[in-house]
Structure formats: C-alpha cells, structure tokens
Amino acid sequence: MDVDELASMNDETARNLMFPLPLSRSSWQPWKIPIPKLPIDEFIASLIRTDNNHRKSGTIAIKARSELESQPLPIVCPYYHARHAVWLAIGRGRMWADLVKYHREELPERMAQRQKALELAKSIEAFLSEGVEGTLYPPTLYSDRVDPNDCTKRTEHFIELERALTNTLSLIRTHVNQIDVDCERIPAHGNALQNAWKAGFAAELGYCWTNLTGKLPSLSLSKTNKDFRSFVAAAFTSIGGDTTERWDRVLRQIIHDRPPAAEWDGYDRYEKDYHPPGTAFQTLEQWRVSMLTREGGAEALKTHPLSRLLRQQPTPAVAKAHPDESE
Secondary structure, rough: OHHHHHHHOOOOEEEEHHHOOOHHHOOOOOOOOOOOOOOOOOOOHHHOOOOOOOOOOOOOOOOHHHHHHHOOOOOOOOHHHHHHHHHHHHHHHHHHHHHHHHHHHHHHHHHHHHHHHHHHHHHHHHHHHOOOOHHHHOOOOOOOHHHHHHHHHHHHHHHHHHHHHHHHHHHHHHHHHHHHHHHHHHHOOOOOHHHHHHHHHHHHHHHHHHHHOOOOOOOOOOOOOOOOHHHHHHHHHHOOOOOOOOOOHHHHHHHHHHOOHHHHHHHOOOOOOOOOOOOOOOHHHHHHHHHHHHHHHHHHHHHHOHHHHHHHHHOOHHHOOOOOOOO
C-alpha cells in the first residue's frame, strides 16, 4: 500500500492488522516471537541478545527483561509493545495529516485576517502622523468660559490616546508577524499530507524505540541495520508499506527540526516518567476524600460509574459515603 492508502486506515483496521484474532492478548506469549510474524517482529528479535540480554557499550539492543518490567512504563513483552506502538503510530500519522489538511484549508482565512490587520495598522499610522494637536483644546469662542481644568483633562486624555494607539500599532505588527510565521509553517507542497503522515508515524515510534532500547532516536546508521531508521522501515513494511520508501527527510524533521517544547516532553518522557512542572497525583483515597468535600460530593460518589468497585474496596471515605451499605 502507498502512503495515501495507509493515511486513510482507521483504528479498527490498524488494530486487526497488528493483532489479528489468533494473536489476542489472552493468548500472547511474552518474549516469544508471534506467529505469523511481521517484519517488526523480526527486527525486535534481532535486538534481543541471547547472552542474558547483556548489552555491550555502544551497541543497540533491547533492555534486559528485568529492566523493562521494572521501569516507570513496564513492558512485559517487547513484541507486543512494538506492535502496539505501530498501531498507535498509524493513528498519530492520520492525526498529523488531518491537521495539515485542516490548516491548509483555513489558510485563506488567516491571510484575510492578516490583510484586515494591515489595513487597521495603516489607518492608525495615518491618524498618528497627523497628530491630535488640532483637536487638543476646545474652540475658544468665549475665553472667559474656558475651564483650565477641562483643558488639562483633555491634554491627559490625548496623551493617553496617542500612547494607547502607539501600543496598539505595535501589537498589530507583532500579530501580523505571527501570522506570517504560522503560514510559513503550513506546508503547501504537493506531498505535504503524505509527509505529515510519515512524520506522525515515525514520531510515535520514537517513544517505543526509547522505551525498548534506552536510546533516543537518531539519524545514525549501523552496519547491521540495528538503528532507528531501520526500525521505522520495519514497522512501515509490517503494515503493507513499500520497502523502498525513503525516511531521511521525515526523520530529520522529527529529530532535529522539531525539538521538544520542553525538557520533559522528549522521546524519553515515558521511559523516565517525566511530567510537566507542578503535576500532582492523588491516591485513590485522596480522590475519594476530595469528592466528598465538594457540594453534593457524597451523592456524586454514590452515582459514580466506579461506585460498585469502590464499595468492593471499602475505605473510611467510602464508608462515610455509604454508611448504610456493606459488602
């Protein structure tokens, strides 16, 4: 299949492709290569070392089984994790392609807003260039009736007006520059949607690669083809993609051209359990207590979809919410 066909693949089709009925999760055998095997399975098998999975310095291999099972994101089976990542990658590729399509369709609206902003800036510039001196003071038809305090207030008003318009002009120019930058980021070439799908597909696999090997995705090649580029190619051919598909530009884009927005948002965020600053977690008991402190919380806790499960695991908070119930 070509990229256009893969980009239209829905989640159910992708799941059935990676996990056909004979390979249901209940019958999956951890660390055993699935049958029928896919290119991604063969690639994973090539990274598993037979000598107690000991990895030599500088080589790329699957982490030791004990390490995978004890890391923040536990992995019971590398084959299952890789296939699951391919399934997710198909969806992410479709999402990225849809976003590019959406922004290309809304590009004329962005340009129209830019033109309106430029016209507004031009009118403000003309107003400021003429100045407000001619209307600063009221007409002096009767000098003895001019209130000096009124003149002072009008002066202050016009000074504030010029200051506000000057600041507004600066904000409009900044806004126009932002629109220009945004429009430049929206790809307009003919292969934009295909490249977006490939970028999303490869980016999702970057997390899997780091989770399994402890290595960040890179453009480096190995003599034995045990590198991230080969990993992406194996995943692509596993879903029916062309073995001759080129990935150089896309990988450079997701690795170098688009750095993470924050230090905690890299490809190792799941492996190292990174979270945004200020992220806080509640225990189940803390959540239950917080529910009870809200107005109508006790009733909300009773009607919660998980209320039956909560009552099966009684705690002081549950007992308080359900004083007349016992299991």
